[in-house]
C-alpha cells in the first residue's frame with residue numbers, strides 16, 4: 241500500500257483539553273473494555289462505559305447547576321446512559337419527563353431502541369421517541385388485548401384511557417431538536433420536562449442553536465429545569481460563556497443561588513486506542529474510485545476488522561457501493577467475505593439493523609456512511625476508517641438568495657472525529673483521501689454553524705410563532721448574518737405571512753407556522769433494482785398516508801377546509817408557485833444549452849438530469865432546491881405560467897423589478 245499511502249504524523253486527539261468552568265474532572269479510564277460485550281449482562285456492559293465512573297458527579301452537577309456541559313468521546317455512553325442515570329435518580333418521578341435531543345432522526349430512533357433494550361421495555365413505553373411525523377411515546381401497554389376483551393366498555397371509557405396515556409408513561413424521551421421547538425408552540429416553558437439534554441451540540445444545526453437560545457430564556461422562568469449540553473467536541477468554554485452571560489442579573493452577585501447559574505463543565509475522558517493516520521501522497525481526483533481502491537487494499541492486506549467509509553450523501557454512497565461490488569467481484573485478490581452496507585438517514589428499519597448487527601465470523605463489514613457515523617452513532621467493531629474529507633453542507637448567499645447543498649471540505653475537528661472511530665475496539669488505522677499538506681494548510685479548524693450559512697425563512701417563522709418579535713436582538717449562540725435575516729423577513733412579507741410590523745398575520749401566518757412541511761419530500765432509490773424500488777415505494781406510500789393524516793388533523797384544528805383538486809393539476813402547480821415564487825427561473829429564447837436564469841439575481845442554473853423535465857426544458861419553471869456539482873442544478877422542478885407570479889406575489893416581483901417577465 242506504500243506507493244499510494246504514507247503514514248502521517250498527526251495522532252488524533254479525541255478530546256480537546258478543557259480547563260476552567262466550575263468543575264473539571266478527569267480520569268485515566270479507558271474504554272477498552274468493549275470487546276466481549278456479547279457475553280456480559282446488560283448491567284455489566286453499562287458499568288464498563290466511561291461515563292459510569294462519573295455517574296455520581298453528573299447527578300451532583302445536574303442537581304446543583306442550572307446548566308451542565310458534558311464533553312466526552314463518541315461511544316463513552318453520554319446519550320444512552322445519562323438519561324437513564326437521571327431517571328434512576330428520580331428526575332422522572334411525578335410524571336415528569338427527561339428529554340434528550342439529537343439533530344438527526346436516524347440517531348433518535350437508534351438510541352431510543354438501544355435504551356429501551358437496556359431497560360427491558362418496548363420503545364414507546366418508558367422510553368419513547370418523537371421525530372417529525374412519528375410519535376412513539378406513551379403507548380398504553382397491551383391496549384389491543386384489552387380492546388378485544390372489553391370491547392364496548394373500553395369504547396365508553398376511551399376518554400379516560402386517553403388521558404391516562406397522556407399522563408406520561410414515557411419517562412425518557414428522545415426527539416429531534418426541531419420537534420422540541422415545535423412542542424414549544426403548545427407549551428412555551430416546556431413544563432413537562434425536568435431535564436433537557438441537548439446532545440450533539442457541536443453540530444450547531446439551526447434547530448440546536450434556536451433551541452439553545454430559547455432554553456436560556458426558559459431557564460429564567462423555571463429554576464426547576466436543568467439543562468445538559470453534551471457533545472464529543474464542543475467548545476465548552478464558549479458554550480459556558482453563552483449560558484453564563486445574562487442580562488438583568490444586577491444585584492445578584494455574591495448571592496449563592498441554587499441551582500448555580502454558572503454552568504458546570506464535566507469532561508469524560510475515555511480515550512480510545514491509538515489510530516495511525518495515513519495520507520495519500522498525491523491529491524485524488526475521484527474520491528469514489530479512491531475509496532473503493534482503498535477498501536479493497538485494506539481487505540487484501542490488513543487483518544480482520546470492519547471498515548467505515550465517510551462519503552457525503554446517498555448519491556455517492558450508492559455509486560461507491562455499486563463500484564465496490566463490481567470491483568470486488570472481478571478482482572483477482574481475495575475479496576469474498578465483504579458485507580457492504582450503506583448508512584444515511586432515511587434507511588428502513590431492516591437496513592439500520594443490518595448496520596448495527598455484529599459481523600459474522602470470517603466476514604468483514606464495510607459501512608459506507610454520511611457524517612452521521614462521525615459522532616451521532618457508534619458502530620462496534622470498526623478498525624479502519626476511510627475519510628473522503630468531504631461532507632454535504634448547506635451554503636446560502638443572501639445577496640443572490642440562493643441556497644445550495646454543496647459537497648465541501650470538512651473541518652479538522654470533523655477529520656479527527658472520523659479518525660477516532662477506528663480506535664474503539666483496538667488500535668486502528670485511518671486513511672485520509674487527501675494529502676497531509678492539504679489537511680494542515682487548507683482545511684478550517686472548525687465548521688461554521690448552520691445558522692450562518694442558511695436561508696432563515698423557517699427559522700424566522702418559528703421564532704415569530706413563539707412570540708419572539710425582536711429577532712435581530714435575540715440571544716443567539718452564533719448571530720446569523722443580518723442580510724440573511726432581512727431576506728427572510730422580505731420573503732415572508734411577500735408571502736403574506738408577516739404584516740407591516742413584521743408580526744405573523746392572522747390567520748395565514750399562524751397557519752403556516754403550524755404546518756411542519758416543505759412541499760416536496762424527496763424521492764429515494766430511483767436507480768435501484770426493480771424489486772427494491774417497489775418495496776421502497778410501498779414503504780414510501782405508507783409514509784405518505786401517515787403524513788396526510790397528520791396534516792389533515794392540523795388543517796382541521798387550525799380551520800383550513802380541505803378540498804380535492806380532482807384532476808385539475810394546474811391548481812396544484814399554482815399553489816406550489818404561491819409558496820416558491822422566489823425560486824422562479826426562465827430559459828432564454830435563444831438558449832439551446834438547457835441553461836436557465838433565476839428571476840432574482842440572474843444566476844445560471846440547469847435542470848437536474850434526474851428530473852422528468854430534464855431535456856423537456858419548459859420556458860418557465862420553479863425549483864425546490866439547488867445542488868452544486870459541476871453546475872448549479874435545480875432539483876424538484878415544475879413548469880409554471882409566468883403570469884401566476886404576478887398574481888401570487890405582486891409585492892415581490894414589483895418590489896424587485898428584476899428581469900422583465902416575458
Ligand code: CDP
Nearest residue numbers: 313314315316317318319320321350354618
Ligand atoms: O453518546 P455517546 O457517543 O457517548 O455513546 P452512546 O451512544 O451512549 O453509546 C454507548 C455505547 O453503547 C456504545 O459504545 C456501544 O457500545 C453501545 N451502543 C450499542 O451497542 N448500540 C447502539 N445502538 C447504541 C449504543
Ligand code: MG
Nearest residue numbers: 318319615616
Ligand atoms: Mg451520543
